[in-house]
Amino acid sequence: NAGVTQTPKFQVLKTGQSMTLQCAQDMNHEYMSWYRQDPGMGLRLIHYSVGAGITDQGEVPNGYNVSRSTTEDFPLRLLSAAPSQTSVYFCASREDSHGITEAFFGQGTRLTVV
Amino acid sequence: AQSVAQPEDQVNVAEGNPLTVKCTYSVSGNPYLFWYVQYPNRGLQFLLKYITGDNLVKGSYGFEAEFNKSQTSFHLKKPSALVSDSALYFCAVRPMNSGYSTLTFGKGTMLLVSP
Numbered sequence: 001n002a003g004v005t006q007t008p009k010f011q012v013l014k015t016g017q018s019m020t021l022q023c024a025q026d027m028n029h030e031y032m033s034w035y036r037q038d039p040g041m042g043l044r045l046i047h048y049s050v051g052a053g054i055t056d057q058g059e060v061p062n063g064y065n066v067s068r069s070t071t072e073d074f075p076l077r078l079l080s081a082a083p084s085q086t087s088v089y090f091c092a093s094r095e096d097s098h099g100i101t102e103a104f105f106g107q108g109t110r111l112t113v114v
Numbered sequence: 115a116q117s118v119a120q121p122e123d124q125v126n127v128a129e130g131n132p133l134t135v136k137c138t139y140s141v142s143g144n145p146y147l148f149w150y151v152q153y154p155n156r157g158l159q160f161l162l163k164y165i166t167g168d169n170l171v172k173g174s175y176g177f178e179a180e181f182n183k184s185q186t187s188f189h190l191k192k193p194s195a196l197v198s199d200s201a202l203y204f205c206a207v208r209p210m211n212s213g214y215s216t217l218t219f220g221k222g223t224m225l226l227v228s229p
């Protein structure tokens with residue numbers, strides 16, 4: 001049981017480039033989300049999904065797009081990378097959308113935008 | 115909107131001594147409360163949660179937390195710290211019975227346990 005898998009683990013982008021961070025879970029979880037972690041700021045929610053075909057914005061959605069075509073996958077797209085998007089990105093999933101069950105996190109993607 | 119405060123950026127404790135990592139929260143109505151731990155270069159791992167019932171919650175690796183509704187606190191505790199407990203700890207909150215509301219994290223507290 002792999003849990004939540006994120007790829008890549010590390011990435012360096014130039015300003016203006018686009019890329020997709022991949023996230024896949026094999027636990028048949030309804031709820032998936034993306035966070036960014038910055039020093040002294042904890043985890044901030046970017047986007048989340050309560051099921052296939054349903055997504056919504058979190059606290060810091062600007063500059064990011066998501067889609068959820070399957071239960072398993074929840075990719076995060078950076079359309080035009082900016083230095084302010086340098087961060088560590090975590091994908092998480094949990095079984096229910098109503099908040100009782102705990103979240104499982106991926107290992108993270110460390111992104112640097114130069 | 116809900117919020118979480120972890121007032122200490124860092125907590126230092128000697129191995130074998132008890133430890134406390136503080137967390138207070140603000141939420142409309144009753145809360146669901148969680149503690150997660152992050153080891154270096156890893157994702158967050160679930161430690162324990164309070165949903166309802168007994169105010170003292172026991173979790174993984176000997177950790178426990180006490181829910182105090184009047185003080186809106188959910189402090190993480192362990193009777194005897196280990197060097198291997200050194201990590202970054204996050205408290206998180208979500209309102210109960212609020213549909214698809216999201217989980218809000220505190221800024222994290224670094225726990226350093228010295229030998």
